[in-house]
Amino acid sequence: MLRYGQALSAQKSIYSLPVALAEREGLFRREGIDFRVVVPVPGGADLMIDALHDDTVDLTHVATPFLVRAALAGSDAVAIAAEFNDPIYSLVARPEIARIADLKGRVVALADPGGSITYSMRKLLALHGVREANVQVKTIDGTPARLNCLRRGGCDAVPLGQPQDLLAQSEGYRLLGRSNDAVPAYLYTVTAARRSWATANAELVVRYVRALAAAFATIRDPAKRGAVVSAIVDITSVPPSVAERVLDLYAEPGRKALPREGEIEVKALAQVIAFMGESGQLASPLPGAERFVDLRYLREVARLKEEDMRKLAR
Amino acid sequence: MKLVLLTLLVLASSPAPALAGANRDSGQDEVGPGPNDGPGYSGVVRDAGGAPVNDARVTATYRDGLAMVTRSNAAGAYNLPGYRKGINPEEVKIACAKPGYRQTRVTRKPAPRGQPVRSVETDCWLQRDR
Numbered sequence: 117m118l119r120y121g122q123a124l125s126a127q128k129s130i131y132s133l134p135v136a137l138a139e140r141e142g143l144f145r146r147e148g149i150d151f152r153v154v155v156p157v158p159g160g161a162d163l164m165i166d167a168l169h170d171d172t173v174d175l176t177h178v179a180t181p182f183l184v185r186a187a188l189a190g191s192d193a194v195a196i197a198a199e200f201n202d203p204i205y206s207l208v209a210r211p212e213i214a215r216i217a218d219l220k221g222r223v224v225a226l227a228d229p230g231g232s233i234t235y236s237m238r239k240l241l242a243l244h245g246v247r248e249a250n251v252q253v254k255t256i257d258g259t260p261a262r263l264n265c266l267r268r269g270g271c272d273a274v275p276l277g278q279p280q281d282l283l284a285q286s287e288g289y290r291l292l293g294r295s296n297d298a299v300p301a302y303l304y305t306v307t308a309a310r311r312s313w314a315t316a317n318a319e320l321v322v323r324y325v326r327a328l329a330a331a332f333a334t335i336r337d338p339a340k341r342g343a344v345v346s347a348i349v350d351i352t353s354v355p356p357s358v359a360e361r362v363l364d365l366y367a368e369p370g371r372k373a374l375p376r377e378g379e380i381e382v383k384a385l386a387q388v389i390a391f392m393g394e395s396g397q398l399a400s401p402l403p404g405a406e407r408f409v410d411l412r413y414l415r416e417v418a419r420l421k422e423e424d425m426r427k428l429a430r
Numbered sequence: 431m432k433l434v435l436l437t438l439l440v441l442a443s444s445p446a447p448a449l450a451g452a453n454r455d456s457g458q459d460e461v462g463p464g465p466n467d468g469p470g471y472s473g474v475v476r477d478a479g480g481a482p483v484n485d486a487r488v489t490a491t492y493r494d495g496l497a498m499v500t501r502s503n504a505a506g507a508y509n510l511p512g513y514r515k516g517i518n519p520e521e522v523k524i525a526c527a528k529p530g531y532r533q534t535r536v537t538r539k540p541a542p543r544g545q546p547v548r549s550v551e552t553d554c555w556l557q558r559d560r
Contacts, residue, residue: 119497124511127496152496152497153496153497154497154499155496155498155499157498157499157509157510172487
């Protein structure tokens, strides 16, 4: 059995789509993997690497800043495949607020002060001449909770992920901007494993990565659109029309929310590390991104794919 | 009206493997019941003599699929959030484990009659290996 860790929050978010789809479409079974999602309780993004170390899980979904922090604290956990690249967080406001510049003096919800969402929102506000000191910041973790704050009138603008950003717009709230407008290439969530465990189970890890790569291909396959929409509906509890718009958003030219085959862009991870340095979470000199990844499994999957193609061509 | 329809749609969807509970993008998960949540799972891990067992791993598994894992506290107690509404608690298995012990049985307490079930109480029994 392959035990894959997922935080409760991630389990219900769009960020679980690749793995959820691989499960639903039988892609793990096809690779001969008895796959099980395990949710540690209490859990959370900051505890997922712990779950690798206390043998609760073999692999885990994790946001890159938490992986970097854990590795610098002594963990041998590394990223073995990318799950989500540039996350799209939409700054959504009350209908009467037309521009980001109009947020001065207003209540803006942000997430974890040291997290990617807050970082990207600070950058987005700054692009439009608004500093954090110009707004009243309310820290609210979780897209659903921030949407509630907007709906109840406690917040004037909030960053929302998918699909809640699209849901909010359908309710009349206004999109002011998106995180990608301000933050370049970024590696958001990955599958991580302990280097020692992955080395000892290399063949299984390769099969996992191959199933994950097939999930990304499924997401892009027009013939599978219905199945992908259905997965988004089930994961996030939104109507199919909103799920369709999520897929359309990810397919927009220039957006690189999803990797093509789980590939890890080391430069994008370096961007995460730069952000952690900029926000005071890491001291200079900043570590190189390479030490937090192990690309052997992705390379092996690519080699096997080439081999298969050569066989087919014969 | 739009909101009512949307709420109905959300309530109507009951994906089998999903868990209930609050969501956060970062930091620790908050575990608390929401409107779409089924009952949570709680109980005590005990040894053969009935004494509480601390730090045992307790797993709830739905149909050999999605699993939740926690640890018992000093009183042997554990608490897990519910799966979504519509999940039959009978299909959720509770198991416990601790190095040096083996599980002997689980005992589920009957739900109180005429009251909504907030938590499915199941005690898990361990025996020391010889």
